[in-house]
Amino acid sequence: MDVAESPDLQAQLAAAVHALNHASHPSARLAANQWLLGLQRSPQAWALAASLLACADHPAPSADLLFFAAQMLRRKIQSPDYPLPDNAAQLLDALLVAARRFCLAPPRLLTQICLALAALALRAEGGVDGLFARMPHLPDPALLELLTVLPEEVAQDESGDTGVDSATRCRFTRELLTHAPAVLEFLLAQSEKPAAADGVPLHERNHRILRCLLSWVRAGCFSGAPASALAAHPLLTFAFNSLQAFFSFEVAIEVMTELVSQYQELPQAFLSKMPYIREVLLLPALANRSEKIIAGLTSLMCEVGQAAPGLVAEGSNEALSLSDALLRCIAFSSEDWEIAESTLQFWCSLAHCILGIDEQTSKRSATQELFLPVFSSLLDALLFRAQIIDIDEHCTGRVSSIPDGLVQFRLNLEELLVDICLLLGAPAYINKLLSSGWGLASQSIPWKEVEVRMYALSMVADTILQDGSPFDFSVVMHFVNILSSRTPAELNGCQFLVYKSFGDVIGSYSKWLSSSKSNIKPLLLFCASGISKSISSNSCSVALRKLCEDASSFIHEPPILEILFWISEGMGEVNLRIEDEEEIISAITHALCSILDKELRKTSLARLLCSSYSAVEKIIDIDRDELLRQNSSAYAQALNIAVRGLHRMGALFSHLAMSITSGLIDDDTISVLFGIFWPLLEKLSQSSHMENTSLSTAACRSLSSAIHSCGQHFQILLPKILECLSTNFLLYQRHDCFLRTAANMIEEFGHKEEYSVVCVRTIETFSSAASLSNLNSSYTCDQEPDLIEAYANFTSAFIRCCQKEAIVASRSLLELSFQKAAICSTAMHRGAALAAISYMSCFFDASLTDVLESPECPSDESRGVVLVQILARCGEGT
Incomplete structure (x- = not known):
């Protein structure tokens, strides 16, 4: 027995569809879905679905079952995984029979059948002509739906992988458009039919006609038509008249908007209709606050204006009527701003058109003078819509x-x-x-x-x-x-x-x-x-920063300075964003650096630095007060205040770096600031609070800023600072900030021979950390991208900046770091892989540069030879 006629299989299908749509338990729906997917993939699905749609039994199968059958056929036809059956012509006839049978059925079923027909016409040889040859046998409702979805099939097919190439789509479109005149005649005849001639209410039929017309307009059904004929086409008149019917208003707007955007000759015809649109359609809609009508008319009028801003700029009565109508649309108060916002591009196009006229010509002056009242009113309307009308609704207290x-x-x-x-x-x-x-x-x-x-x-x-x-x-x-x-x-x-x-x-x-x-x-x-x-x-x-920059001749007077200090000292009382606090400190630092009196400048900068001192000092004091540490809320607040204070200190030093470069800050001032900053930071770095990621990051960042601006003062402290950073890294191995700051120190001082030993000791300590030792697979690297980037930066700085003695002494550690970089370069995490590759590139560059600089008999202990030997050994191991 043919599977399509098997009562058991049909019964199973009916039960699965019912379970999918109506079962209360998720497991039942899941099982039904899995069974239906398996059926859809089977060869028997073609005949089973076609037989259900063609079945004339009474009672007919359920609506859900019929819908699933039509949907399954459509999906199989559209999918490149299922080749069309050999009897494609029989499938076409079966679908046409179903379309005739269900022409007055629920719309979603007829739509699925028509979508399957359209998909078949696109893929079958001679499908379009064969389909159109059979269309006269279809009832009007089915024919309307089929003609609507046919042009849409090309656009829908382009959006997915359905196995149809562009040549096939182009052929389909060409064949389709050869039937456009007949389709337009059919639509015109439908628009002239009396009410309920085919059992479909008039408003519903008109809506379907416009949907179908929209599909064909998008496909280019009027291509090549003379402008005068297009403007006077009865279907265009039908669409325009449909604006007065609420049920078909939206699709009528879409039809005319599409026509205006496609055909450059039409804006003139639509512009002549603007007084009618304004008086008969828009003003009543505004009075009745019908947002749907207002939004649609606004969209159409803007499309007309944007399609031909030059026509509008001529300032005809119709153009001024369009401008006035759009001004009224902007001023219309609604809960959102979509209507007003939709007009902005039109106004910009019109303004650019007017401003684009040669400034020296009388035409520019006349046009500008004509539209000055329009743009003045436009500014009023925009200001009205841009203000907060229901101000109490959006403001409560502070x-x-x-x-x-x-x-x-x-x-x-x-x-x-x-x-x-x-x-x-x-x-x-x-x-x-x-x-x-x-x-x-x-x-x-x-x-x-x-x-x-x-x-x-x-x-x-x-x-x-x-x-x-x-x-x-x-x-x-x-x-x-x-x-x-x-x-x-x-x-x-x-x-x-x-x-x-x-x-x-x-x-x-x-x-x-x-x-x-x-x-x-x-x-x-x-x-x-x-x-x-x-x-x-x-x-x-x-604004404060710009004032401090632009008012340098007044800003350093004592009353003004006191206001600036008042601002800086009050920042701890308000919870500002760190970025804003840094902006404020940079502004005040700029103002203080412009003070001409050296002593006053020095004491002022010290006072500014001290305004952040107490915030950090308080967190250090907590170590001596265990009760405060146990109060989690107070401790979290103290940590936050300290982090902000450290960021402010960093901002001060960052700005100082520019002033030092320009010679505005002398060495004595730097010494005073250094004497305030380092002892505090040293105490903090030795405290248990460095376990907190935000605090340690802020401390390291402020230290890096200070190093860049006060480098020579930190030089003698290099061993102590590097030891502090490496010790803290061993304690808190997920804190990559210690590696980054150490890299900054090496970049600043690593070239000095006397610090080679401490640099070697630092890389030894870092390399001994378990977090770095464990970077032995790409999976591990994916888990620690920030750590890898910081480690790569540090080792790159070590190779670029340290003396050859340090390189030679660290050859085994550098070889290990290169091996880890090779592993990390295969990580899935893009940042980690790029950091590792960057380090390997730095390694190659340093090797090549050293070898080229001393090509004759380089020593075995030279930096270039050591790096090349490392590369050779790593290459042998791959």
């Missing part, structure tokens, strides 16, 4: 947040705001932002409006600075004075958003703002207030 959608909208506004500034001119742009008639009393100030205008001012800073037009900062300074006079306790979360935007303005225009001595104090006090809150700390710390 906690504030900006909705993610608004954050993204603001990020995308920058280009357009710059274009508006260029079109209006910098003076007019600034005047529009700052002349809003705000009251002078702080109680009546609408802070949400102030905040968004400061944001818009900071976004175009580069453009305004390049323009160089005079800028009256009195309004900005008025608000700065109000804000700087408030304590953090007086501020709610919303006003910290104001601090953020003002901080961005101060940072952007710091050179102009700091040119007046009277501005410096309120600006610094403002930054001090804004730094105290996380949402504004970054912008205010950056």
Whole structure:
């Protein structure tokens, strides 16, 4: 008996499908799924699925079973793993019978059958023509669905590995488009049918017609059609009229948007319809707050405008109607910013088009003058949408947040705001932002409006600075004075958003703002207030740095210095990000380095360093107070404060390095700072707190910064420091920071002959660590990528910087390190493998360089010979 006719197999299939869809226990669903996958892979699946779809028994199989059969056929046809059966024509006929039979069935079943037909037409020889020859026998609903999915098959096939090459797809598309005129005639006839002529409601039929038209438009059914014929095509009129039907609105928008994007001749035709769209469709939708309609019309109008910005720039009544309609869409208040954001690219295209007109021509002046009111209104609309309307909803006490959608909208506004500034001119742009008639009393100030205008001012800073037009900062300074006079306790979360935007303005225009001595104090006090809150700390710390850089002629006066010290000494009371604290310390260090009086400069820098001293000293004291150590909360807090203090010290020394290079800092000042820093760090390095990864990393980082800036002072301490680093590494072998800092020390001092012994002792100690000894497989290397990178950096520094005596004395350790690098280079972890390969490359370079520099009879104890011998032995072992 034929398997397809086997009642047992059909019954098993029906039971498995029912279990898959309705079983309550996951194991039953899993077992059913496994059985069905096995059936799908079997040759019998073709005939079984086809027989189920063609079965005329009563009652008919369940909807789930029929759907699975159609889906299984589609998947087998589309998969390159299952060759088509020899009787493909019979399969085609069986699917067409199923399409006729289920034309009024649930849509998902008919869709699966039609998808299987489309997939078969793509793969079978002469499939398209054979399918179209049989189509007249299909009922209209089935024919509509089949014509809809046919063009989609090419795009869907391109997205996956279905075993169909590009030549086959191109052939399929060409054959398909030969039938486009007949398809368009069929769709037109369908659009003119009376209601319920085929048992399908009119609104549903119109929706299906538009879906089908969209598929064929995407396939290029109108390619080659004259512009006038296309613009007047009845189906285009049908799609336009469908905009007034809610059920078909979205797909009608998609059809027209696709047409406008594909055919350059159409924007003119659509532009002439803009007054109608505005008056009849958009304004009622705005009045009724129908977001779906507003969003769709906005999308279509933007597509028309972007397709032909030159047409819009001509300033016809239709173009101005389009501009006015889109301004209304931007100003529409909704819970998100998608509608307003969707218009931004159009406005940028229009602005670029106007700005691209030759500046010397009268056309540029006339066009710019015509659109000045439009872009002025656009700026108003953007400022309205970019501000936080429901401000109380986003601010509670001292906690504030900006909705993610608004954050993204603001990020995308920058280009357009710059274009508006260029079109209006910098003076007019600034005047529009700052002349809003705000009251002078702080109680009546609408802070949400102030905040968004400061944001818009900071976004175009580069453009305004390049323009160089005079800028009256009195309004900005008025608000700065109000804000700087408030304590953090007086501020709610919303006003910290104001601090953020003002901080961005101060940072952007710091050179102009700091040119007046009277501005410096309120600006610094403002930054001090804004730094105290996380949402504004970054912008205010950056503003502080720029002020310190740009106001060097005023910044070192005693009252100003006291404000800077007040800021630095108060950082321990607020929980700032480490990056912001480093920014602040770098700013203050820059200001102190500009002090002309050497003694004052020295004592000021020492005071700045000491402001972080107590934070580290406190953690050292905990060793002497076991009760504090046992209080986990207090200990964690003390650790965090110490880590931040160490980072601040590192930031100070990092900035000092630049000042030392430029000759601003003398040796005496460095000696004082060194005398404060090293004893503290030495005590810390000998404490048990170094077990904490964050603390040890911060300590090593600050030490590295100090070494780079105060190198000669650390020279005599090199043995002690390297011993401390290697000892700590043996104690805490996952802390790669000790290896990295040792590499810095070797780079700085390894070339000095008197330190060869201590360098050798250091590499011996490191190499004896179990964590490095265990790097004997690529799997182990994958577990410790940071450690491998640090070890590779250290050994590379050793080879590059140490004297030949150290190289010769460490030959066995270097050979071992090269062998480990060879193992690590095969690691799956990309960082670990690259670090190992980099070290091996360094090894080769050093060997080659030494041999080439002394080509005649090099000594067996020369560095080059030793390295080459290591390479030779490692090569023999591979």
